[in-house]
Amino acid sequence: MxxxxxxxxxxxxxxxxxxxxxxxxxxxxxxxxxxxxxxxxxxxxxxxxxxxxxxxxxxxxxxxxxxxxxxxxxxxxxxxxxxxxxxxxxxxxxxxxxxxxxxxxxxxxxxxxxxxxxxxxxxxxxxxxxxxxxxxxxxxxxxxxxxxxxxxxxxxxxxxxVLPSRAVNQIRANAARLLELLAAAFAELLAGLTRGLDNDALHRIQDGIGVAVTGLNATGAEAERERSAHLSSGPDTGPLLRTIQRLRHDVVMVGRASVVPLPANVQARLARPLSEVSNAIVSYMQSVAVSLRSGAGSAEIQPVDAALQAYATEVAALRSDGLIRGLPVDAAERFFALGFSLEQMRQNLNDLSRCHADWCEAAATKPADAKS
Missing domain, CATH: 1.10.357 (Tetracycline Repressor; domain 2)
Structure with missing residues (x-):
């Protein structure tokens, strides 16, 4: 019972x-x-x-x-x-x-x-x-x-x-949920580089992310309305919302690069670096989500930078060995698109790290408002 x-x-x-x-x-x-x-x-x-x-x-x-x-x-x-x-x-x-x-x-x-x-x-x-x-x-x-x-x-x-609810606190919960959705989608999409993904699979993986983004932007407008009326305090919601929106675009670009699997010889060389990239980015976004939702905690960005650097090093070795020159045009385009998307993701995740620090600092200095 x-x-x-x-x-x-x-x-x-x-x-x-x-x-x-x-x-x-x-x-x-x-x-x-x-x-x-x-x-x-x-x-x-x-x-x-x-x-x-x-x-x-x-x-x-x-x-x-x-x-x-x-x-x-x-x-x-x-x-x-x-x-x-x-x-x-x-x-x-x-x-x-x-x-x-x-x-x-x-x-x-x-x-x-x-x-x-x-x-x-x-x-x-x-x-x-x-x-x-x-x-x-x-x-x-x-x-x-x-x-x-x-x-x-x-x-x-x-x-x-009566039990007032501030939009700034709803942003924490909505942003955390969206980051969890992006992390799950990113993990599946990178895994698709070994088996390929059709359009139905891409839509299934990213199902719900667009709705969550729309809801987050609407909540952000409400939070700014509260801030302008001096009804709540905290960091500007714009940087966090824009950063998450860019991360969503990165995930979409990774999905497009995952439609066709990488050639077997390239897969063999990149399997471990891509697995480390996936684990690092997914763990980081999930850690930020937990921290945003609770208003406390930390999330280390260094493992993400290290994993992406190891991937870039292996890509440079592949190009030096001439394995990329023999790829079909469409496969080469997707290969380079994947590298560009991951580099953009590195920059946006570093922006997310700065936004996360601002929101954690706000939660620490305004505990009463954070709990209202």
Whole structure:
């Protein structure tokens, strides 16, 4: 029973960020409803729904969601209320024409700027709600803005106060996960130099890396939003994100060089150096991942430099022995592309070492923020 309980607890704890979000959303919904009822708002439902929309995974994302939703709501309320007041309408026909006039330009604007999607919804509510409650468009617009404001402010305050999650800490976890994916892909791709890889295998090996990169870049934008609002501190996220992006490109280039296996005589000479390169780079990226995730620990780059230097020495010996001159053109191109990719990877891994040092220093000097 104890083992089962520990296993269940471990699974939940591994999703503690998602659990914290669920708690924040529930707290925001309850608080928004209570405040809306206390203020006697016409439709507390909109306050609750807005609080759910603006309560996001991180404080930075909540800030953006609140800003976008409020701008869209205010703009839609002003436009919908203005045309309802200024353009006389009576009967279903004129109301339908007015609805087209309200929806068409706002939908066009939302297609150009998706962050203003709420403007179209708000304009429709401002137009149609008075016909249901026998009110006037001006009161409908004011009610809508009030309801959304209560929900937005409540959701934002809850994001700050209830189990707050900083995007800068999510970057650590997301970057660590991406480095682990890159390390696993790199190991498989180098192994492919002895057996070759088809396109399906390449896609399988790199499956999920593109999605992880997109998610990391989005989290980086949220972290910078928090930094600009002085809500969190730490190193600039740009260098780490750009370095990981370049490492991803290196892995892609290694994959292209691995489509066709190396000739047997070249394989025999490079098997050991390439194995040492694979072990060194994979171990280094995994060590950086563990350190980033925990906010502590070290990762030594020297074994990577030593392994790549040994590989370069063996390549020079191969060329001196004339083994490369006898290769077919396509095999020679892939051979030199592999060497270029590994050299680029050396530079990018050294950049990663500097980024890792900055993030470890930040974790050591800001322990309270790192744990929030």
């Amino acid at each position: 104890m083992t089962f309980s520990k296993r269940i607890f471990g699974r939940f704890w591994a999703r503690k960020t998602q659990l914290a979000l669920a708690v924040r959303i529930a707290a925001a919904a309850v608080a928004a409803y209570a405040i809306a009822v206390a203020l006697h708002l016409l439709l507390p439902l909109w306050a609750v729904l807005t609080s759910l929309i603006v309560t996001q995974m991180s404080v930075g994302r909540s800030l953006k969601a609140t800003r976008d939703y409020m701008l869209g709501t205010i703009g839609g309320a002003i436009y919908g209320g203005a045309i309802a007041v200024l353009i006389p309408h009576s009967g279903e026909g004129s109301l339908l024409a007015l609805l087209v006039l309200a929806v068409t330009p706002l939908a066009f604007i939302a297609s150009l700027n998706p962050s203003l999607n709420s403007a179209t919804v708000t304009a429709v509510i401002v137009l149609l709600l008075p016909t249901m409650h026998h009110g006037n468009p001006l009161d409908s617009a004011i009610d809508r803005v009030m309801e959304v404001s209560v929900g937005a402010v409540t959701g934002l305050v809850v994001s700050f106060l």
